[in-house]
């Protein structure tokens with residue numbers, strides 16, 4: 001856990017951008033497919049959407065096979081997860097970096113709501129092609145990628161705190177959200193991230209054609225949508241995770 005530095009975490013955040021852009025591109029292959037988000041029957045509960053049922057069921061299987069042994073992974077429906085049968089998962093000791101009382105900081109609910117209500121209709125076309133399983137499987141990949149990125153804020157906060165606890169302690173004690181937010185903010189880094197993800201969306205998502213007549217470049221996902229996603233949601237939620245984590249750091 002001593003090997004983790006702010007630079008290594010920023011490196012990880014940068015690599016995760018590739019996966020986030022690719023997963024958005026993959027989901028954008030299908031239209032909105034809105035029936036997948038309407039209600040269907042859900043065992044043991046009154047009702048839930050087809051998408052929610054798919055995510056719950058997949059998380060159950062992934063939990064059994066050890067996905068959440070890695071503290072970087074955060075499920076959307078932690079209440080229903082089964083434990084793994086003894087001996088199934090090869091043993092591995094993940095470094096324990098997080099402060100136990102702050103590790104459970106979680107914005108999964110917000111990510112879920114923002115993704116389905118705000119984001120999805122923006123980067124998919126209108127329409128229904130019946131590929132509901134494929135669409136929600138791609139949604140889950142996007143959701144997991146966004147959640148992992150945003151919840152990495154817990155590790156970023158831990159590393160920042162360890163490097164200068166004296167800077168943070170007074171604001172943690174007085175629960176001063178404004179100062180804590182200022183302390184974790186680097187506007188320069190944020191501007192660079194937003195610019196870089198736009199470029200990645202341009203490079204990874206441009207439609208490739210051999211036709212040299214039309215020189216109008218088109219993209220599978222609008223690069224401006226991707227940079228706005230980061231500016232409006234991904235970075236602010238990461239900072240919210242950082243601040244909420246710090247608030248529990250002395251508990």
Ligand SMILES: O=C(O)C(=O)C[C@]1(C(=O)O)C=C[C@@H](O)C=C1
Pocket residue numbers: 010013156184185186187189190193234235236238239242
């Ligand atoms: O790199 C950091 O220091 C972070 O805290 C991560 C992050 C981000 O979400 O990309 C968030 C807050 C900072 O203002 C800069 C960047």
